[in-house]
Amino acid sequence: MSTWRDSLLPASFRGVGFFIEKAVVPVGRKGQLHEYPQRDEPYFESLGKQAQVHTLTAFIVGRDCFEQRDNLLQALEKDGAGELVHPWLGRMQVQVGQCSVTHTLTEGGMVRLDLVFYPANPLKFPVSTLNTRRQLL
Numbered sequence: 107m108s109t110w111r112d113s114l115l116p117a118s119f120r121g122v123g124f125f126i127e128k129a130v131v132p133v134g135r136k137g138q139l140h141e142y143p144q145r146d147e148p149y150f151e152s153l154g155k156q157a158q159v160h161t162l163t164a165f166i167v168g169r170d171c172f173e174q175r176d177n178l179l180q181a182l183e184k185d186g187a188g189e190l191v192h193p194w195l196g197r198m199q200v201q202v203g204q205c206s207v208t209h210t211l212t213e214g215g216m217v218r219l220d221l222v223f224y225p226a227n228p229l230k231f232p233v234s235t236l237n238t239r240r241q242l243l
Contacts, residue, residue: 115196117164120181120188122174124219128163129194132156160192160200162221175207175217187226199226 117126136156140149166174181188182202190200203222210218 114193115191117162117193118191119178119200119202119221119223120184122178122181124164124166124174124178126162126164126193129192130161131158131195133158158225159203160190160221160223162219162223164219164221166217166219167215169215171215171217178219179207182221190223200224201226 117124134156135152135154137153138151140151142149166178168174182205187199187201190198192198200223203224205222206220208218208220210216
């Protein structure tokens with residue numbers, strides 16, 4: 107019988123592997139809470155879905171951890187969108203946000219990383235269309 111661990115995918119970004127200790131992504135709706143004087147009930151104005159910003163606590167471990175770290179840093183600093191393989195959520199196109207790397211003497215052979223990935227959705231602008239009905243009149 108397979109377990110939930112069997113369904114996890116190996117984490118990677120642009121083909122460079124790493125391990126994930128913790129993954130956080132906000133869900134729900136974004137909006138503005140309006141509170142008015144002399145009123146006891148607030149009003150929540152919904153402004154659409156919350157952006158799914160992936161915050162990962164990751165690590166690299168092993169004899170070659172510095173080489174793996176350098177490969178991952180190179181992938182993180184490359185411009186443009188890249189493919190993130192998220193163990194729980196699958197493959198997705200993302201943009202890299204601000205990340206940090208931590209080395210400690212007590213964890214020899216291990217590099218810890220705090221990674222932030224933003225959705226790589228195309229920027230959509232309104233487009234004009236030709237009003238053919240008006241031309242006929």
